[in-house]
Amino acid sequence: MAGTAVAGTLDGVLDSIIAGDCIEVMRRLPAASVDLVFADPPYNLQLKGELHRPDNSRVEGVTEAWDRFAGFADYDRFTRAWLAEVRRILKPHGAIWVIGSYHNIFRVGAALQDAGFWILNDVIWRKANPMPNFRGKRFTNAHETLIWASREEGARYTFHYEALKALNDGVQMRSDWLLPICTGHERIKDADGQKAHPTQKPEALLHRVILATTNPGDVVLDPFFGTGTTGAVARMLGRHFIGIEREPAYRRIAEERIARVRPFEAESITVQGSKRAEPRVAFGTLVERGLLRPGEELWSLGGRHKAKVRADGTLVGRDVTGSIHQVGAHLEGAPSCNGWTYWHFRRDGCLIPIDVLRQQIRAEMAATH
Amino acid sequence: MAGTAVAGTLDGVLDSIIAGDCIEVMRRLPAASVDLVFADPPYNLQLKGELHRPDNSRVEGVTEAWDRFAGFADYDRFTRAWLAEVRRILKPHGAIWVIGSYHNIFRVGAALQDAGFWILNDVIWRKANPMPNFRGKRFTNAHETLIWASREEGARYTFHYEALKALNDGVQMRSDWLLPICTGHERIKDADGQKAHPTQKPEALLHRVILATTNPGDVVLDPFFGTGTTGAVARMLGRHFIGIEREPAYRRIAEERIARVRPFEAESITVQGSKRAEPRVAFGTLVERGLLRPGEELWSLGGRHKAKVRADGTLVGRDVTGSIHQVGAHLEGAPSCNGWTYWHFRRDGCLIPIDVLRQQIRAEMAATH
DNA sequence: CAGGTAGATGAATCCTACA
DNA sequence: CTGTAGGATTCATCTACCT
Numbered sequence: 001m002a003g004t005a006v007a008g009t010l011d012g013v014l015d016s017i018i019a020g021d022c023i024e025v026m027r028r029l030p031a032a033s034v035d036l037v038f039a040d041p042p043y044n045l046q047l048k049g050e051l052h053r054p055d056n057s058r059v060e061g062v063t064e065a066w067d068r069f070a071g072f073a074d075y076d077r078f079t080r081a082w083l084a085e086v087r088r089i090l091k092p093h094g095a096i097w098v099i100g101s102y103h104n105i106f107r108v109g110a111a112l113q114d115a116g117f118w119i120l121n122d123v124i125w126r127k128a129n130p131m132p133n134f135r136g137k138r139f140t141n142a143h144e145t146l147i148w149a150s151r152e153e154g155a156r157y158t159f160h161y162e163a164l165k166a167l168n169d170g171v172q173m174r175s176d177w178l179l180p181i182c183t184g185h186e187r188i189k190d191a192d193g194q195k196a197h198p199t200q201k202p203e204a205l206l207h208r209v210i211l212a213t214t215n216p217g218d219v220v221l222d223p224f225f226g227t228g229t230t231g232a233v234a235r236m237l238g239r240h241f242i243g244i245e246r247e248p249a250y251r252r253i254a255e256e257r258i259a260r261v262r263p264f265e266a267e268s269i270t271v272q273g274s275k276r277a278e279p280r281v282a283f284g285t286l287v288e289r290g291l292l293r294p295g296e297e298l299w300s301l302g303g304r305h306k307a308k309v310r311a312d313g314t315l316v317g318r319d320v321t322g323s324i325h326q327v328g329a330h331l332e333g334a335p336s337c338n339g340w341t342y343w344h345f346r347r348d349g350c351l352i353p354i355d356v357l358r359q360q361i362r363a364e365m366a367a368t369h
Numbered sequence: 370m371a372g373t374a375v376a377g378t379l380d381g382v383l384d385s386i387i388a389g390d391c392i393e394v395m396r397r398l399p400a401a402s403v404d405l406v407f408a409d410p411p412y413n414l415q416l417k418g419e420l421h422r423p424d425n426s427r428v429e430g431v432t433e434a435w436d437r438f439a440g441f442a443d444y445d446r447f448t449r450a451w452l453a454e455v456r457r458i459l460k461p462h463g464a465i466w467v468i469g470s471y472h473n474i475f476r477v478g479a480a481l482q483d484a485g486f487w488i489l490n491d492v493i494w495r496k497a498n499p500m501p502n503f504r505g506k507r508f509t510n511a512h513e514t515l516i517w518a519s520r521e522e523g524a525r526y527t528f529h530y531e532a533l534k535a536l537n538d539g540v541q542m543r544s545d546w547l548l549p550i551c552t553g554h555e556r557i558k559d560a561d562g563q564k565a566h567p568t569q570k571p572e573a574l575l576h577r578v579i580l581a582t583t584n585p586g587d588v589v590l591d592p593f594f595g596t597g598t599t600g601a602v603a604r605m606l607g608r609h610f611i612g613i614e615r616e617p618a619y620r621r622i623a624e625e626r627i628a629r630v631r632p633f634e635a636e637s638i639t640v641q642g643s644k645r646a647e648p649r650v651a652f653g654t655l656v657e658r659g660l661l662r663p664g665e666e667l668w669s670l671g672g673r674h675k676a677k678v679r680a681d682g683t684l685v686g687r688d689v690t691g692s693i694h695q696v697g698a699h700l701e702g703a704p705s706c707n708g709w710t711y712w713h714f715r716r717d718g719c720l721i722p723i724d725v726l727r728q729q730i731r732a733e734m735a736a737t738h
Numbered sequence: 739c740a741g742g743t744a745g746a747t748g749a750a751t752c753c754t755a756c757a
Numbered sequence: 758c759t760g761t762a763g764g765a766t767t768c769a770t771c772t773a774c775c776t
Contacts (some may be wrong), residue, residue, distance in 0.1 A: 054746090056703040062749050067766040082406060102491040102516070103751060107484065109475025113441060114491065120634070121508045122471040124493050126545050127748090127770040135543060135752035136530040136766050139490045142543035145514075161505040169756080172502060174511035175543070176495050181748060184771050199749050263745050284536030288573040289549070294605075294637035311580055311633060312532035312605060313639040323640075364497050364549060429762095488751080522751085642763065645753080651763095694763060707764050709769070 002161065009033070010219065010242070016253050017243040022223035025083035025244045031278070035218035036160070037086050037096040038209060038230045040201060042067040044075045053134050056366045062198045068244070079104075079111045082223060085117055089221070093156045094296055095120070097209050098147050099201070105145045110330070115151040120157065124176040125205060129183075148213065157213070164212050173212075179204050188227050196253050197227045206233035214239050214251075228254025233259045281322050281358045282337065284313025291357045298343040299322075299351055305331040307343070315343075324354070378402070379588065379611070386600070386612040387622050391592035395454035403611070404527070406455050406465040407578060407599045410448070414474045444473065451592060456484055458590070460523050462525045468494070468570070469515050474514045486518040489526065490544050494574060497549040517582065526582070531682065532640030533581050540580075548573045553693045557596050557622055565622050566596045567679060575602035583608050585638055593737075596665045597623025602629045607638045649729045652693050653682025660726045667693075667712040668720055674700045676712070681716035686727060693723070 008030050028127050049057040069075040086096055096117060112119065116315055123146040130142040141146040150157040162175035190196045206229050208316050214220060216238040220354040222230035225243030227250055234241035235258055245251045287309060288293045296313040307317035308328050320332070324339025332342075342359055344351040375397050384717055386392050435557045465486065466478050482488065493517040494552060499511040520524040533542035553569040575598055585607040591599035594612030596619055603610040604627055655661045656678060663680040676686035676696050684696040691699070693708025701711075709727055713720040727736045 043749055044751090045749060047749095049752070051750060051752060052766090055745095056705065057746080059752095060747080067749085102478070102488050103749085105491075106475045106478025109471070110479040113475065119471050121510065122474075122514070123508060123744070124495075124545065125514055126493075126495075127769095129748080129771095130543070131750070132767040132769090133750080133752060134766055136541075136749095137528060137752045138750095139492060139533070140541045140768080141490065141516075141750070143492070143493055143545050147475075148508075159506060164508070167740095172505075172509045174499070174509045176493065176512050180770080183748070183769095187748095187771095195748090203583040205744065268654040277420060280538060282536060282538035288536070288576045290572065294633040297463070302575070306486075306635065309638070310531070310636075311576070311638045313538075314641055316636065323535065348423070360745045365547065525754085649755085651761075692763075705762095705764075707766090709764070 012241050014219065015235070015242075017225060017228070017245055017254055019246070019248070019251060020244065020343050022244040022245055023081050023085055026082070026089055026223065029089045029242075031088050032091050032222050033052065033091050033219070034221045035091055035094050036210070036214045036220045037090060038206065039086070039096065039098045040143075040222070040224050040226065041079070041082070041098065041100070041104070041108070042069075042224070043199075044072075045101075045103050046067050046076060046193075046322050051134065059089055059131075059134070059196070060195075064198060076107055076111065079160075080115065083111055083115045083117075086223065087117065087151060090151050093149050093158070095148065095157045095213055097213070098149075099125070099144055100142050100147075101141070103304075105147070109147055109315070112147060112149050113292070116152050118151075118153040118155065119147060119149045120147045120159075121166050121175050122146065123148060126176055126178045128178055128180040146209075152191055158218075160212055160217060164208075167208070167211070172210055177205070177208065179208075182229075188257065190249075190253075197250060200227055201229045203229055203233050203236075206230055207237070210234055210237050210239060221305060225254060229257045232261050235263050238263055261325065269329060281361045283354070285310060285361055286354065286357045291360070291363070292345060292354070296345065298354065300328065300331065301342050301344070301368050303344075303351065307331075315339075382586065382611050384600075384604070385613075385620065386594060386597070386614055386623055388615070388617070389613065390615055392451050392454055395458055395592065397657060398466050398611075399457045399658070400457050401460050401486055402588070402630065403458050403590045404460055405583050405601040406459060406463070406464050407575065407589060407591050408451075408455070408465065408467045409568065409591075409593050409595065409611050410451070410467065410469065410477065411593070412470055430531060431711045443562050445476055445480065446675055448473075449484065451488075452477075452480055454482045456486065456520060459520050461520060462527070462581070464489070464526045464582055466518065467518075467624070468513055469472055470510070470513050474516070480518055481516060481518050485521050486526065487520075487522040488489070489517045489519055489528075491516050495543040497547055499550065503507070515578075527587075529581055529640050529643075533577075535641045536577070536580070546574070546577065548577075551598075557626065559618075559622075567620060569596055570598045572598055572605075575599055576606070579603055579606050579608060580640065585635070594623060595619050597626050600627045601630050607632055607635060619632055647731060650730050650734075651682060652723075654727050655723065657679060658684050658730070660713060660729070661723070664726045665714065667714055667723065669700065670698065670711050670713065672713075672720065676700075714729050 009126040010033050012213055043060055047061045068258045080314050125144045127142050130140055133140050151246060177204055182200045188196040188199060206270035210233055219240045220234045221242040223244045228243055231241040231243050291310050294309055297306050307315040314322055315324055317327045317331055320327050320330040324343055325337050328337030329337045340355040343354050344353055379402055415514055471476050494513045496511050499509055502509050545716045551569045556569060557565040564668050574727050579602055588609045589603045590611040592613045594614040597612055600610040600612050661680055667676050667679045676684040680686060683691055684693055686696045686700055689696050689699045693712055694706050697706035697711040709724040710722055714723055
């Protein structure tokens with residue numbers, strides 16, 4: 001399946017994985033020959049020591065040599081070099097997607113703009129099940145960023161607006177996508193049962209990208225092919241792919257994986273819409289949005305108890321502080337308490353359950369789903 | 370309310386709006402004097418076919434290609450200049466938030482890193498009610514990006530982890546925040562009923578930023594103050610603010626707006642505390658005070674291991690002697706161990722964590738304080 | 739087989755006071 | 758400054774195994 005580059009045409013490399021460094025390989029590919037590039041470059045994570053979960057198990061970080069750079073300047077040189085080759089081999093109406101995290105995406109985005117690409121959207125992959133922040137020192141890093149750009153300003157590009165709208169229950173697809181990370185059977189393991197690649201992307205992500213921004217028969221090139229998610233999904237969806245990958249182990253896995261793919265089957269499969277029953281609303285949200293004021297008093301069901309709202313969404317009652325549920329339970333001497341129906345706020349002399357405010361927020365959220 | 374900068378201290382500018390260009394104004398402010406900077410810089414770039422310089426003057430009479438290059442270079446110079454001043458006036462343990470869209474955020478992020486700031490998170494503001502993409506040519510641009518960065522790698526920074534967790538109904542706050550855009554009564558209109566500022570940010574967004582990353586009494590500076598959302602929320606939450614704004618019309622609106630703000634009472638802005646902040650209690654204290662007797666046996670979590678208390682507050686286990694943490698870690702073969710939750714003592718046939726005794730000591734300490 | 743529980747794991751820039 | 762040691766810290770999901 002490994003192919004050889006041929007000047008002028010893509011004969012011999014279509015639907016194959018080319019061995020080698022992506023910059024050198026792309027140099028041998030003909031100009032203006034590729035419809036879409038999907039790139040998942042090294043993130044330059046700069047991990048220092050070890051990290052342990054609260055249960056003392058060790059977190060397996062990305063320690064591979066391919067993610068090590070001397071510094072930002074080194075990383076920038078690398079980025080600008082591969083982007084220049086991408087721009088050369090892209091057709092005039094072609095486009096690029098790049099995925100990254102805060103470690104690298106700002107540098108990639110600036111380099112894209114400097115190279116003359118024209119950003120069409122940045123898209124947020126919201127991870128349904130991200131790894132938590134174990135030490136409680138930052139926000140859960142729960143997303144990654146994709147940039148979608150055309151070859152230059154004003155260039156035509158492919159975008160299947162209606163298909164994406166259909167995929168999104170009939171409303172316009174937004175720039176934030178909720179998708180689970182790649183786990184379970186989809187995650188490729190090696191002979192030892194260890195993950196074969198540290199950063200395998202979910203097929204659902206590539207499904208959406210390729211469906212939205214290519215036509216059947218188009219050529220999709222991935223310069224950091226890894227275990228071949230891009231190739232597998234391209235093949236499923238009836239697109240051609242070209243993979244470039246340095247590591248023989250990754251190439252072998254990708255080849256076997258793609259050989260098992262049955263094209264067109266995916267098109268008949270309805271997409272997975274992860275529907276949540278009732279979106280959870282934090283009580284703190286009511287405070288943040290000004291529906292309740294910090295310092296405002298809430299009355300219990302029956303009016304026997306009072307508590308004061310704090311800015312972080314906790315309550316202060318007599319001798320007790322905590323969530324609306326905790327404070328309610330404590331004041332009632334009950335094992336548990338539904339704070340949403342227990343607590344009431346006063347408006348125009350009437351006591352109104354705070355659950356009314358939750359319904360209001362849910363209505364807004366439903367509009368965005 | 371407009372203040373005058375004073376070398377060495379912030380006297381005279383605290384809780385005021387300074388007129389002028391933010392770079393020049395910051396130059397007159399003392400170094401290492403500000404706890405937090407929140408910046409909503411101009412996006413600047415090629416909106417509706419017009420090109421603006423950072424000072425908002427129109428760029429005219431240049432070719433498009435030259436324009437674009439000049440545009441980015443100009444914007445970068447401007448960005449790096451104001452970031453350099455921010456870095457100078459920030460306290461060593463201070464931090465910065467910047468908000469932007471794909472037009473500018475990649476350049477800002479790269480400039481932050483180049484200036485030596487250390488990115489802690491990028492945070493996605495998911496707009497509950499974004500403007501749809503009317504032409505159906507792209508994804509609905511439904512988010513903006515914020516970058517949170519400390520002054521340099523390894524610097525301490527303020528983060529009220531527990532408060533944010535409380536605000537999010539007891540689970541860790543993620544990096545994607547769903548909040549409505551600024552509309553309705555919150556949106557400030559001018560005499561004509563037109564919106565007074567094109568990009569007024571919602572107070573809920575600032576509420577979360579300021580609550581999470583400052584302490585009451587801290588100084589929050591906003592170099593692109595606009596109609597003063599940062600100042601209004603800072604005042605509500607018992608923080609000081611410094612605004613910098615060029616446009617007299619915006620300054621006037623902001624002053625009136627902030628004058629109307631009623632700060633929340635002090636009790637309501639104290640947030641859920643962290644265990645880290647509680648006074649340290651030595652295990653030996655429990656022995657000294659007779660809560661545990663020398664020679665008494667402790668059982669591990671799960672009951673598999675035993676150890677004996679010594680008079681000096683160390684433990685003796687199988688083949689090991691040391692602190693409650695060291696002995697626990699050794700017996701479990703773990704890199705570390707919290708002895709307070711690991712070890713249990715026996716009372717009336719029940720195993721009780723020794724942490725209960727620590728709570729008892731802390732309560733006594735609080736009462737006598 | 740259904741149902742419940744325990745264990746594993748994911749692109750991570752993940753501590754800090756005190757000697 | 759560095760080194761040492763106290764002790765604080767996790768969510769959603771999938772697999773394996775047990776009753």
